[in-house]
Amino acid sequence: MATTFPPAPKVGMVSLGCPKALVDSERILTKLRSDGYQMSPDYAGTDVVLVNTCGFLDSAKEESLEAIGEAIAENGRVIVTGCMGNEAELIRARFPSVLAITGAHQYEDVVNAVHEASPPVPNAFVDLVPEGGLKLTPRHYSYLKISEGCNHRCAFCIIPSLRGDLVSRRIDAVLREAEKLVAAGTKELLIISQDTSAYGVDTRHETRNWKGREVRAHMTDMARELGQLRTAEGQTPWVRLHYVYPYPHVDHVIPLMAEGLLTPYLDIPFQHAAPNVLKRMKRPANEAKVLERVKNWRTICPDIAIRSSFVVGFPGETEADFQYLLDWLDEAQLDRVGAFRFEPVEGAAANALPDPVPEEVKEERYQRIMEKTAAISAAKLQAKIGRILPVIVDEVGEPDEDDGSVGATARSQADAPEIDGNVFLRDTSGLQPGDIVYTEIEDADEHDLFGVPVQEYR
Numbered sequence: 001m002a003t004t005f006p007p008a009p010k011v012g013m014v015s016l017g018c019p020k021a022l023v024d025s026e027r028i029l030t031k032l033r034s035d036g037y038q039m040s041p042d043y044a045g046t047d048v049v050l051v052n053t054c055g056f057l058d059s060a061k062e063e064s065l066e067a068i069g070e071a072i073a074e075n076g077r078v079i080v081t082g083c084m085g086n087e088a089e090l091i092r093a094r095f096p097s098v099l100a101i102t103g104a105h106q107y108e109d110v111v112n113a114v115h116e117a118s119p120p121v122p123n124a125f126v127d128l129v130p131e132g133g134l135k136l137t138p139r140h141y142s143y144l145k146i147s148e149g150c151n152h153r154c155a156f157c158i159i160p161s162l163r164g165d166l167v168s169r170r171i172d173a174v175l176r177e178a179e180k181l182v183a184a185g186t187k188e189l190l191i192i193s194q195d196t197s198a199y200g201v202d203t204r205h206e207t208r209n210w211k212g213r214e215v216r217a218h219m220t221d222m223a224r225e226l227g228q229l230r231t232a233e234g235q236t237p238w239v240r241l242h243y244v245y246p247y248p249h250v251d252h253v254i255p256l257m258a259e260g261l262l263t264p265y266l267d268i269p270f271q272h273a274a275p276n277v278l279k280r281m282k283r284p285a286n287e288a289k290v291l292e293r294v295k296n297w298r299t300i301c302p303d304i305a306i307r308s309s310f311v312v313g314f315p316g317e318t319e320a321d322f323q324y325l326l327d328w329l330d331e332a333q334l335d336r337v338g339a340f341r342f343e344p345v346e347g348a349a350a351n352a353l354p355d356p357v358p359e360e361v362k363e364e365r366y367q368r369i370m371e372k373t374a375a376i377s378a379a380k381l382q383a384k385i386g387r388i389l390p391v392i393v394d395e396v397g398e399p400d401e402d403d404g405s406v407g408a409t410a411r412s413q414a415d416a417p418e419i420d421g422n423v424f425l426r427d428t429s430g431l432q433p434g435d436i437v438y439t440e441i442e443d444a445d446e447h448d449l450f451g452v453p454v455q456e457y458r
Ligand code: SF4
Pocket: 150, 151, 152, 153, 154, 157, 158, 159, 160, 194, 195, 284
């Protein structure tokens, strides 16, 4: 006779905020799943709802509060975690019935709170966690967090006060996690932190033994080792570096990109180009020769894609500063650009700076920078028409009603998931999410490419 167990308690999760918060959510869910909880996709029938909040901008806080309110209205049994957990009083004042509030990275506390609110059922199948943990991202790409916190004090940012100073993970732990993820089917690793170039500064680049080699907790050592990983099919997984500041040692990873061991992609949040704005922003690695280095990187690795983000309307930004930024962008020819209008964040040093930029000027500058970067992007994508590029498939569509052909949404090496563009494929019969295929690029618009697969990726 089959043994029956009482049903496992169900946990729902609302995950807000950046990829780093998403990684936290994945860790929490992995632990809960291994404790025997079931995950629930909706509020109904869920024993407890976890809301992982973001407190970075005031608008993000408002979104977090709305999500908490919705979970309380729909389910009633809510635990709050994440960056906004540091503002427990504010949350309690608005939602006195919240069961527990924990801060960012307090995995143990949040898991304990769930145990208390809805105790785990003994004898549940607790060892069913797939290798690589439970993931909120599709199986073929994974975020890998290498450190928490940040040693910088950029004037517009409150992350160091929310998350503390830099704490790097051990290099062997990072590489082991990467290896497990790839063994579990990950084809693309997205390396994240607040400052990837600073990895290991807090541990003085502590050395650990990894597969018989001495490896430092340092971005270049990590990149070299990640370049040795192979998927079950023998492919080199894509490895993308995010949140890189242009310290001198960044130059050392470019040859790895040229050799195909690291994805030719750098996400560098420049935020501005005008020296006096950067100074007022207190940005790290703020040096004048960046343009020269970007040109040099392109000589070594012509296919390198550089993505960045910029803030317009920072206090004291003059028209001349803004024009400097536009001219700089003309020179730098960045592949992907996100722009934001400066927004004061409660607790940020920038709020006390003189000479705020009027809202209508911010808006006008925002429109101008978007126009400029869209034109650069469109020209760069046009130049790719006719080329054959490897792309990774994210999603496969339904067969067309008339001719049965199947389209798919994919990305090139120049496109990180969620933040960059797509490559839309036609005639993709037999492709699965996670497949990497060579594709002939047939068309382009401002942000996306269109193509047809031509052969298997080797
Ligand atoms: S580098 Fe600056 S913007 Fe980034 S987390 Fe650190 S303080 Fe914030």
